[in-house]
Amino acid sequence: MRYITLFLFTTVIPTLALAENSTNLDTPTKAILGKLLFNDTQLSEPAGQSCNSCHRADAFHSDPNNMVSPGANPALFGNRNAPAISYIKFNPELYWDDEEQHWVGGFFLDGRAFSLRQQAAGPFTNPLEMGNADNASVVAKVKVATYASMLEELYGEDIWNDETKAMDAITDAIATYESGPEFATFTSKYDYYLKGKVKLTALEQKGLEVFEAEDKGNCAACHPNRVGDNMEPPLFTDFTYDNLGLPRPDKLPFFSMAKSFNSAGEEYVDTGLANNPHIDNASVETGKFKVLTLRNIDKTPPYMHNGIFETLEEVVDFYNTRDVKDSWGKPEIMQNLNTEELGDLKLTDGEVEALVAFMKTLTDGFVPPSKLPPSN
Numbered sequence: 001m002r003y004i005t006l007f008l009f010t011t012v013i014p015t016l017a018l019a020e021n022s023t024n025l026d027t028p029t030k031a032i033l034g035k036l037l038f039n040d041t042q043l044s045e046p047a048g049q050s051c052n053s054c055h056r057a058d059a060f061h062s063d064p065n066n067m068v069s070p071g072a073n074p075a076l077f078g079n080r081n082a083p084a085i086s087y088i089k090f091n092p093e094l095y096w097d098d099e100e101q102h103w104v105g106g107f108f109l110d111g112r113a114f115s116l117r118q119q120a121a122g123p124f125t126n127p128l129e130m131g132n133a134d135n136a137s138v139v140a141k142v143k144v145a146t147y148a149s150m151l152e153e154l155y156g157e158d159i160w161n162d163e164t165k166a167m168d169a170i171t172d173a174i175a176t177y178e179s180g181p182e183f184a185t186f187t188s189k190y191d192y193y194l195k196g197k198v199k200l201t202a203l204e205q206k207g208l209e210v211f212e213a214e215d216k217g218n219c220a221a222c223h224p225n226r227v228g229d230n231m232e233p234p235l236f237t238d239f240t241y242d243n244l245g246l247p248r249p250d251k252l253p254f255f256s257m258a259k260s261f262n263s264a265g266e267e268y269v270d271t272g273l274a275n276n277p278h279i280d281n282a283s284v285e286t287g288k289f290k291v292l293t294l295r296n297i298d299k300t301p302p303y304m305h306n307g308i309f310e311t312l313e314e315v316v317d318f319y320n321t322r323d324v325k326d327s328w329g330k331p332e333i334m335q336n337l338n339t340e341e342l343g344d345l346k347l348t349d350g351e352v353e354a355l356v357a358f359m360k361t362l363t364d365g366f367v368p369p370s371k372l373p374p375s376n
């Protein structure tokens with residue numbers, strides 16, 4: 001924990017100072033600026049890639065076409081599937097839950113960034129993503145963008161003289177956009193069902209029951225689906241970490257890339273939470289990844305941190321039969337394998353079908369019957 005305290009002092013204090021200078025009245029303008037930055041394909045090296053390339057607004061902020069998204073240099077690939085980042089503003093900062101004895105929250109699938117702002121700085125200079133050599137190159141590109149004057153108005157004309165200030169301003173605007181209403185509409189059929197405005201079909205209703213029942217799917221144990229104590233709508237993740245025992249997706253392009261860079265020819269293994277430099281017990285956390293939200297899940301394939309599953313049927317089949325069907329192959333990482341809550345659920349085909357039908361009610365943009373135009 002000492003590690004975290006030190007880290008907070010060095011990186012969060014400057015951004016807090018920045019927040020004090022600007023008023024909440026600026027939020028809508030910041031969000032507009034953030035959206036321009038998020039969509040600007042001039043900010044990669046070579047040009048052509050934006051945040052939106054991998055977190056597409058028309059795909060609930062995911063990349064539904066790629067197991068892993070190519071970088072700005074299309075020959076390069078990262079090691080993980082681009083997660084859907086709708087509802088990301090509800091993701092808590094990383095903390096150790098003393099009562100439950102486990103880690104919660106943090107940004108990225110191993111929780112290594114402390115805030116949305118800190119996360120937003122990562123992709124710009126990741127050689128496998130937007131590919132800029134350093135922050136100075138990013139700032140130079142933003143400085144000549146059509147919206148540069150908005151940054152000056154919101155954050156001060158002097159930002160260009162100080163790379164850290166400029167990056168803080170850029171990431172603050174992006175984080176404001178990601179925290180806005182466009183990213184969290186709560187307009188799925190299930191949301192309307194929770195408000196009593198629509199009924200689920202018999203199959204969806206059965207799926208909901210299987211989802212919740214501890215002796216059936218038990219999905220709600222990690223993907224909570226009930227309205228919170230203060231009427232907060234459910235987020236379908238408790239932001240904890242688990243090793244589901246996913247097999248190794250040999251076709252992941254990163255593996256062959258990593259092997260060719262490793263002089264010993266060693267195979268790369270993604271150890272998840274153990275890769276997080278801010279935790280003091282990394283060695284015992286290997287193989288765990290953050291629980292992902294199931295909101296919009298039908299529209300954001302492929303699934304899991306390594307994009308190994310293409311359909312929801314496959315996902316449920318895996319939870320149901322991991323330990324009884326040899327065809328899955330062995331888990332990539334055996335340590336911390338969760339054998340209590342999944343692996344041999346004994347769900348019938350009908351229950352599997354119902355679970356999938358239920359998950360399809362989690363897609364935003366549903367129009368409840370009362371809002372449909374009258375037919376004539």
Ligand code: HEC
Pocket residue numbers: 038049050051052053054055069070071072078080081082083085088091106107108109110116119120121123124128129130174
């Ligand atoms: C080349 C594809 C790609 C691009 C471009 C990209 N991302 Fe991502 N994004 C990913 C992947 C892959 C992850 C998961 C990486 C990890 O866990 O290490 C991720 C993770 C995230 C997360 C954290 C999600 C979570 O659950 O914690 C956020 C937020 C995010 N990206 C926002 C952005 C922003 C903002 C930009 C632009 C500055 C951006 N991304 C550019 C692929 C991309």
Ligand code: HEC
Pocket residue numbers: 083084211217218219220221222223240241242243244246288289290291292293294297300302303304305306312315316319338341342355
């Ligand atoms: C013990 C906790 C736990 C339980 C129980 C659980 N999940 Fe998950 N779920 C996770 C974790 C952790 C991930 C991300 C794993 C990874 O990427 O390595 C995940 C990912 C998923 C994904 C993919 C999300 C995405 O965006 O790629 C789906 C779909 C899913 N779970 C559905 C279910 C269903 C359906 C059930 C019940 C049959 C269930 N889960 C039960 C922890 C759990």
